[in-house]
Amino acid sequence: MKYKSVFDIIGPVMIGPSSSHTAGAARIGRATRTLFGKEPTWAEIHLYGSFAKTYKGHGTDVAIVGGLLDYNTDDTRISDSLSIAKQKGINIQFFQDDAATDHPNTARIKMGDGTDQLELVGISIGGGKVEITELNGFELHLSGNHPAILVMHNDRFGAIASVTKILAKHEINIGRMEVSRKDVGQEALMVIEVDQNVDDSIEKELRGADHILHITKIVD
Numbered sequence: 519m520k521y522k523s524v525f526d527i528i529g530p531v532m533i534g535p536s537s538s539h540t541a542g543a544a545r546i547g548r549a550t551r552t553l554f555g556k557e558p559t560w561a562e563i564h565l566y567g568s569f570a571k572t573y574k575g576h577g578t579d580v581a582i583v584g585g586l587l588d589y590n591t592d593d594t595r596i597s598d599s600l601s602i603a604k605q606k607g608i609n610i611q612f613f614q615d616d617a618a619t620d621h622p623n624t625a626r627i628k629m630g631d632g633t634d635q636l637e638l639v640g641i642s643i644g645g646g647k648v649e650i651t652e653l654n655g656f657e658l659h660l661s662g663n664h665p666a667i668l669v670m671h672n673d674r675f676g677a678i679a680s681v682t683k684i685l686a687k688h689e690i691n692i693g694r695m696e697v698s699r700k701d702v703g704q705e706a707l708m709v710i711e712v713d714q715n716v717d718d719s720i721e722k723e724l725r726g727a728d729h730i731l732h733i734t735k736i737v738d
Contacts (some may be wrong), residue, residue, distance in 0.1 A: 542623065542642025543569070543578045544596060547585020549650060550627045553668070553734055554636045560609040561586055561629035567622035569642075570614040582625060583610055591646065626652075656698045656707040664693055665715045666736040669708040672729040673699045680727035681708060688720050705731065 551557070563582055565573050573579050577596075583603050584596035595602060603610050615626075623642040630636065639652035650660040653668070660666060671677045678697065685692060691713045699706035715737045716724075725733055 540577045540581045541591045541646035542644070542648050543581035543625065544585040544589070544591045545646065545648045546625050546638075546640035546642065546650075547582035547627070548588060548590075549585070549640060549648065550629065550636065550638045551586050551588050552736075553638065553653065554629060554634070555734070556631065556634075557588075557606070558586065558608060558629040559631045560611075561627060562611050562613065564613045564615045564626040564628075566615050566617060566619045566624040566626070569623050569625055570616070573612070573614075578625075579612055582627070586627075586629065620651075653707065655700060658696060658698065658707065658709045660709060660736075664711040664713070667708070667710045667712065667716060667721075667724070668734040668736070669710065669724070669730060670732040671706055671708065672731065673701075673703050673706040674729045677706070677727075677729040678708065680729070681710070681724060684720065684723055684727060685710075685712070685716075690714060690716060690720070 561583075563579075565578065569578050580596055580599045581591075584593065584599035586608075587595075587599055587602060587606075589596050589599065600610065619641075621641040621643070624639065625641075626637070626639045628635070628637045637652075637654050638650060640648050640650050642648050647661070650658065652658065653660075660668075667681075669681055671681075682692065692710055693713055694711040696709050697706060716735050721733060721735055724730065
C-alpha cells in the first residue's frame with residue numbers, strides 16, 4: 519500500500535477507540551520512526567493534557583508504540599505493540615507530564631539506538647490528523663499534506679541559497695518554507711514543502727550543497 523506521506527497512514531479501518539487518541543497517536547509514533555529512519559532500542563514517551571489523563575483507557579500507549587514499530591493505524595498488531603516491543607528488546611518508558619501545552623493531545627517522544635537520538639513533539643488535532651511542532655529542539659509546523667524536505671545545516675551565509683538554487687534548477691516549486699535556529703552561527707533547520715517529490719538524484723545533490731549536515735525527505 520502506498521501512502522501519500524509519512525503522516526498519511528490512516529487505513530480504511532483503524533484500531534480504536536478514538537481517532538485523536540489512537541489513530542493520531544499512532545501517526546505521531548510512525549512519523550517519529552520514519553524521521554529517525556530505523557528501529558530504536560529505547561524510547562521515552564512524555565504525554566501531556568488529555569493524552570496523559572486517558573492514555574491507557576484510550577489506547578494511546580499501544581498506538582504510539584505501534585507507530586514506533588512502523589505499524590499502520592489499521593494494523594491489528596498495534597493491540598500487542600507493548601509486548602512486541604518488549605520481545606524485540608526495545609525499552610519503552612511512559613511519563614505523565616503536567617506541564618502546560620498549547621494543545622491537550624500532545625506527546626514528546628525521545629528515542630535512540632545507542633548511536634543516534636531523536637526528539638520530537640507531535641499533537642493530534644482530531645480525526646486522526648497530526649502536526650509535528652518540534653524536532654530536536656527546533657520549532658516547526660509540519661502536517662505532511664505536501665512533499666517536504668527537512669534540511670539540517672550550519673547557520674552560515676549562503677546555506678539557504680545553495681539549497682533553493684538546486685531546487686530552482688530542477689524546476690521544483692517551493693510552496694512553503696521556514697527556517698529556525700537555536701543560536702547565531704550554530705545548527706539550523708530548513709523545512710521546505712514542495713509541489714512535487716524530490717528524486718533521489720536531487721536529494722544527493724542537495725546533500726553536497728554548502729553547509730548541509732543532514733537531509734530527510736517526506737514523499738507524496
